[in-house]
Amino acid sequence: MEDFEIKILGSVSPFCYKNKNCVGILIYHNNQKILLDCGNGITRNMIFPNDLENLNVIITHLHKDHYGDLSSINYAAYVYHSYHMLKNKIKIYIPSVNSMQDDINYSEYYEIKNGEIYIGDLKVTFHDNNSHGIESYMIKIESKDNTIVYTSDIGNTNLEDVIRYSNEVNLLVCESSLLTTDNSKLNTHLHAYEAGIIARKAKVKKLILTHFWPLTDKYNYLEEAKRYFDNTTLAEENKTIILRRK
Template identity: 35%
Template sequence: MKLTVLGNNGPYPKPGGACSGYLFETDDKKILIDCGNGVLSRLLKICSISDIDVIILTHLHSDHISDIMVMKYAIGVNKMKGKCNVTIPLYTPTDDYEMVKRLNYNNSFNIIPIEEDTIINLDDIEITFRRMKHPIKTFAVKIRKGKKTFVYSSDTSYNESLIDFSKNADLLLCESGLLEEDREDNAPHLSAKQAGEIGKKAGVKRLILTHFWPEYNLERVKIEASQSFDSILEISQEMKTYYI
């Protein structure tokens, strides 16, 4: 299994960067998790849209979904021209009905609601979800294949549920949108220190940090997380592939 980071900024990209988007691959399956601004052009450097088996949107904030709004035309217009005939399963929270309606064009996607009991089975891959603490409905994602487990936190403030959901994961991709000095009590994002604490308490083998404020010095982010996490710790790099 492997994970390619297509974008890792939020809520807007740094110059030349992109917001949240991650391509998870096995030998024969491709799963796109989130599709923020700048993600589609990077995805197309790796594969065609029609190669994607499933798309998962963890929540409906723009920095996680904005390139879906153009991907729908890439699929829908080419359908009208007879150049493609795909309808990609797209799993998403559906509480914002007006936003969900805007996601589709000419049956580009088969939109399927995500709830906490949602399970996706793709051959020997199992995908499950856990509700996180964020201003809108947001889900962490867990992907299991064989004995390997990958967890993506999505956006969240500190919560014990993420620790439980990530227990003993081989890789936790965890948001660290803040430095501790900038975090307020009601902040909807984790600080790097909190991300490290979650990784340690969950006993994850490897922690990769993501969803960075574009103005931050990422070495400071890593140093802060390392104060509470003493196993393998990395700063995610855009267009880098990580093996699980």
């Protein structure tokens, strides 16, 4: 039986391109929904009003490619609620509540800190890897049967911490902004091969790469990560991954 349904809503950064959106992952578990980041364009892959009911939005950090569509959710929720088509307020978890409130919404805001909360029967942990230049939280979601880690944006200066945090998880969704062929000196994002190394050392079951440059052929990232970890796949808009109950 199904435990998690994970739908990729967006996979690129820092701008939308053709049918690709900035990052966002919608996770369904029982009657709860968790949206991990809310990048530009992702709401065009959501089903309104159904996906708004019991929706928990987690914004991992305050870079706009991770929250550019938040106002679309707030405005949509406000309107659907006024038409009596939405019962429950959207819950928004975000590093700084005060800076981000929309004037029009049907939402409750909660501030993220390192630590854990419960959403239904899911344990959700926030952990800052301290490598992205600003406060940026990795997210761990645990049910009785499966554990998912989403790295959000991290750099390559604190890899042992990510490896420890992702130890033996069923699914690791890891940022993969760079390729070795980019010849980039940036250390506030990961290369695809580093995502592969993390997955291998953490002994995860499955790796999904995300957060690609919009104009680069995604298969380059896959090829680079697979040199270190074979069970790797690409985040692609509207792709769905199922994790089953044990």
